[in-house]
Amino acid sequence: MNKQKKITDTLDQQVQLLKDKKNIILQGAPGTGKTYTTASLAVHLCNPSFTELGDHAKVMEEYERLRKEGQIAFCTFHQSMDYEDFVEGLKPELQESHVTYKVEAGIFKQVCERAHTAEGKDIIACIDDYLQKIRGYENRREIPTITGKSKLFVWWEEGNKTISTRSVRAISHNTEQYSPSPLNIDKVKAQALGERTENNWPAYARAFIEAVKEEYQMDEVTSSKPHVLIIDEINRGNISRIFGELITLLEADKRTGGGAHPIKVTLPYSKESFSVPANLHIIGTMNTTDRSTGAIDYAVRRRFAFITLEASREVVEGSIQDKGVQAKALALFDEINGKGADDKTSFIATHQAGDFDLEDLKVGHSYFIAKDLPELQRKMRYEVIPLLREYIKDGILQAKEGDGEYFSAWEQGECRGPKQAVESKDPEADKE
Known part of the structure; x- marks a missing residue:
């Protein structure tokens, strides 16, 4: 394959x-x-x-x-x-001389909004079409607020960059067509796409978007x-x-x-x-x-x-073009992680402590991929050895006599070698 x-x-x-x-x-x-x-x-x-x-x-x-x-x-x-960071929360905003709070959508809410947009029913096109239906005060609509406890009048005067809105409960001392809470159309569209929020009247903008979705049955598709x-x-x-x-x-x-x-x-x-x-x-x-x-x-x-995802010797082998560097990288990979799942002679296997699985402790293949020997040496000195020292410090690997010899060899891009890896014998056994 x-x-x-x-x-x-x-x-x-x-x-x-x-x-x-x-x-x-x-x-x-x-x-x-x-x-x-x-x-x-x-x-x-x-x-x-x-x-x-x-x-x-x-x-x-x-x-x-x-x-x-x-x-x-x-x-x-x-x-x-x-x-509040991930879904939605109240964020402070300085307006003139006082602080106000607005609801701001987090990344999860934003991405859900984008994913919800139905194919074949472009929310932007639907908003544009809906604006034509409510063109002029005489064609205003009553739409429910987000809480459902009240309603809004919404209408659009052709040429305006804002949508006119007013609570049905509001008592206006101005003209009948007065709108105390206009919605910026571009910002409403951006809010509908989950990109940003209509910062002045976000709840009214959401009510308007929901009315558009209801009008065109967008939630059904x-x-x-x-x-x-x-x-x-x-x-x-x-x-x-x-x-x-x-x-x-x-x-x-x-x-x-x-x-x-x-x-x-x-x-x-x-x-x-x-x-x-x-x-x-x-x-x-x-x-x-x-x-x-x-x-x-x-x-x-x-x-x-x-x-x-496991540390892969195959990835190391396939990622290094220089055969000499490849051989050294593979030898280091084997000495640190083992030649296979059953290899109990590797540095990781012989130093394993605590309740971590052996696979969780292995050094990932990306640490061994290098274009030349100096890069491999730098990775061993400044990445692999500090990582293993941290494991030892945290108690998930146990320190052993002779670790310094391993680290000194690895800094040069070399293995400690099987001869040095042999455990010292009992001196009394040599007399027998």
Whole structure:
């Protein structure tokens, strides 16, 4: 099997799992290619006709194109991230001499909005058509507010860059056509696309967008165009806190537009009706040796499928052109990680401590890929050795006599060698 076909077959299996489960996490030790694999997966899902999956530069070029078009979004979780950052929250804004607060959509809400847009029913075209229906005060419509507790008058004067709105309860001391809360049309369209918010009257803008969707029955047709949200270092954040009540909506059967039991919730700040579309897929990455994070709880785990990426000797071999450098890199890979799953003589196997699996402790293949010997030496000195020292410091590897000899040899791009690796014998045994 050639390299290109093997890559494609592996990605096909992973994409199918992503389509079925909707949410997956790529887990593994540092350097196993988790972040790059998310890009390949996202590209393969969003553009199945893209065939050059073995070309790193072209994959990243296509990834960037899809990101700019809004099909792929990326974020990184961290320990101070919360629901208000990820879904929506109140953000302060200085207006003239006083501070006001507005509801601002987070990346998850934005990407859900983009994924919801139905194919064949362009929200922008529908807004433009709706404006023609409410052209002139005499053609004004009554639409419900987001909370449903009141209603708004909406109308549009031809040529204006704003939509006129007024609460039906408002008492105007001006003309009948006075609008105390005009909506900027371009900003309303941007809000409908999930790009940004109509910052002056976001709740009224959302009410208007919902009225347009209702008019053209847009919620009844969900886009099949795949969208991907990549969450790097997903286990560094408190996932339950960040997703909040939306954790339930992540399940495949709870999605709108394809789920057997679709669910909508009312968001706490904007009071908008919210759901997660079936065409949104989430790919997380997780470093299995990161002890600074808490464990992922069972409620989260059962909503994700897990794919483990392993340190690959084959990747090292196929990524280095210089045969001399390749030989040294492979020898170092073998001495540190082992020649196979059953090799108990490697540095990692002989230093293993705690409750980590051997595979979780291996040094990923990206640390061994170098174009020449000086680069390999730099990687060993400034990346691999510090990583292993950190493992020893954290107690997930145990220190042993002779470690300094390993590290000194590796800094030169050389192995310690089998002769030096032999454990010292009992001196009394030599007398027998």
